[in-house]
Amino acid sequence: MTLRPRFWEKIPLNRMTPQEWEVLCDGCGKCCLNKLEDADTGEVAFTRVSCRLLDTESCRCGNYAIRKQLVPECVVLTPKTLPDVAYWLPRTCAYRRLHDGRGLASWHPLVSGDPETVHEMGVSVRGLAVPEYTVSEDDWEDHIIDEVP
Numbered sequence: 001m002t003l004r005p006r007f008w009e010k011i012p013l014n015r016m017t018p019q020e021w022e023v024l025c026d027g028c029g030k031c032c033l034n035k036l037e038d039a040d041t042g043e044v045a046f047t048r049v050s051c052r053l054l055d056t057e058s059c060r061c062g063n064y065a066i067r068k069q070l071v072p073e074c075v076v077l078t079p080k081t082l083p084d085v086a087y088w089l090p091r092t093c094a095y096r097r098l099h100d101g102r103g104l105a106s107w108h109p110l111v112s113g114d115p116e117t118v119h120e121m122g123v124s125v126r127g128l129a130v131p132e133y134t135v136s137e138d139d140w141e142d143h144i145i146d147e148v149p
Contacts, residue, residue: 008110013098014079021079024098026108026118029059029125030090031077034132034140037088044088047143050129059124092123 004011007020016024032054036045053062053071061067067074075085082099089096094104104111107121118124128145135143 008094008098008104013082013095016079023110024094026092026094026105026123027059027115028090028092028118028123029054029056029129031075031093032059032061033125033129035088036140036144042087045144046090046146047140048125048128048130048145049132049135049140049143050125052132054125054129054131056129056131057126059119059126059129 003020003023007016008024011020013021029050030046032051034047034049034051036047037043038045050056051061051071051074053067053074054060055062063070068076075081077085077089077095082095086096086099091097092105094108094110097104105123106112107117107123109115109117119126130143
């Protein structure tokens with residue numbers, strides 16, 4: 001895979017190659033946390049309850065290629081869907097940061113050169129997330145957390 005040098009600083013999200021788009025993911029796993037949205041206010045609350053496909057150690061999807069087939073409610077993030085769902089992505093998410101006109105964080109693997117930096121800096125859900133099959137959906141409110149830094 002050949003990536004253009006520092007492409008995220010020069011290329012708009014909707015003009016990135018599929019490889020560039022995919023590598024923007026920092027591997028934090030936050031987008032895979034189940035969220036609760038207040039119907040009246042639109043406020044989104046993160047829970048520590050993760051999608052059943054999330055590998056809570058690697059913070060990556062355990063079946064990425066067919067995730068939408070296995071979890072129909074999974075939101076497949078694309079340049080086209082990003083504007084509609086950016087509000088429920090964590091503030092630290094590379095896609096949201098770039099969508100909002102901010103650059104990548106210093107701990108992002110594309111900047112640091114190390115995929116472990118996101119975990120070392122405490123920005124991922126490693127050690128925090130619990131798989132949804134271990135928590136009744138009726139109890140998700142008991143697992144609401146402040147957004148992971």
